[in-house]
Amino acid sequence: MQQRDTELAAGNAAEFAWQRDDVFGRIAGRYDWLCDLFSLGIHRAWKRRVARVIAQEPWAVLLDGATGTGDIMLRVLPGVLGQGRTIIASDISPKMLAIVERRLAGHRGAVELRQLDAERMPSVPSDSVDAYSISLGLKICDRSRAMQEAWRVLRPGGRLIVLEASNIPWAPLHRAYLLYMSVCMPLLGWLATGGDASAYRYLLHGIRDFPTAEGLARELGTQGFEDVAFERLSLGIVAIHKARKPVA
Ligand SMILES: C[S@@+](CC[C@H](N)C(=O)[O-])C[C@H]1O[C@@H](n2cnc3c(N)ncnc32)[C@H](O)[C@@H]1O
Numbered sequence: 001m002q003q004r005d006t007e008l009a010a011g012n013a014a015e016f017a018w019q020r021d022d023v024f025g026r027i028a029g030r031y032d033w034l035c036d037l038f039s040l041g042i043h044r045a046w047k048r049r050v051a052r053v054i055a056q057e058p059w060a061v062l063l064d065g066a067t068g069t070g071d072i073m074l075r076v077l078p079g080v081l082g083q084g085r086t087i088i089a090s091d092i093s094p095k096m097l098a099i100v101e102r103r104l105a106g107h108r109g110a111v112e113l114r115q116l117d118a119e120r121m122p123s124v125p126s127d128s129v130d131a132y133s134i135s136l137g138l139k140i141c142d143r144s145r146a147m148q149e150a151w152r153v154l155r156p157g158g159r160l161i162v163l164e165a166s167n168i169p170w171a172p173l174h175r176a177y178l179l180y181m182s183v184c185m186p187l188l189g190w191l192a193t194g195g196d197a198s199a200y201r202y203l204l205h206g207i208r209d210f211p212t213a214e215g216l217a218r219e220l221g222t223q224g225f226e227d228v229a230f231e232r233l234s235l236g237i238v239a240i241h242k243a244r245k246p247v248a
Pocket residue numbers: 018024025065066067068069070071072090091092093096116117118119134135136137140141
């Protein structure tokens with residue numbers, strides 16, 4: 001456990017481990033509502049944008065890690081239906097996957113649901129997917145391990161798409177944003193979850209300690225990804241990173 005904690009501090013911005021806390025299972029039914037509350041509804045625009053980015057990439061098989069309630073995959077689906085493309089939506093939480101299953105009622109054939117730990121997916125063969133996406137999940141994983149797994153399962157030339165918390169480039173505004181979040185989020189979160197502090201503690205840690213957009217781009221480059229690019233959304237509160245596993 002000691003070694004795991006040390007590793008968490010290095011690569012897991014939120015210092016979250018699903019093995020220790022089933023917070024996402026506890027809040028699964030309220031997750032989308034909490035996203036609306038914490039982001040004042042802005043997460044919907046981020047999800048629309050990343051869904052468009054994912055749908056536009058060339059893939060026949062997409063693996064979405066830490067898919068949550070499937071909000072983003074449900075937005076990807078209309079653009080890809082009838083094109084013979086397969087989506088594997090995965091999450092560690094069976095309660096989250098149960099929600100995706102209900103929401104996908106009309107599209108069962110187009111999406112395969114899998115319980116997978118983004119840090120270790122031995123049941124997914126190497127070089128087997130054309131695209132791997134992860135949204136708002138990297139800050140609660142050991143991102144080095146999660147990115148190594150993404151690299152392993154991607155075929156050469158495969159695409160990586162990451163939506164994650166980021167930084168507002170103008171530092172005083174970023175500090176003001178963090179201050180606002182550290183004051184409002186515990187208050188709102190405490191009221192909304194009936195005192196389940198985990199739900200917002202991990203989020204706050206994750207937002208504060210996640211690398212800048214440039215920093216994450218460098219990390220992806222160090223992992224061996226090429227053509228790394230990012231776009232900031234909402235002044236830089238979040239960013240979408242895209243990268244490619246080299247063909248050679
Ligand atoms: C913040 S939610 C993001 C959900 C969704 N991608 C979205 O953007 O709405 C994080 C999700 O990651 C899942 N999760 C946490 N640790 C995980 C891990 N190691 N592997 C896979 N999923 C994980 C949680 O169960 C939760 O559903």
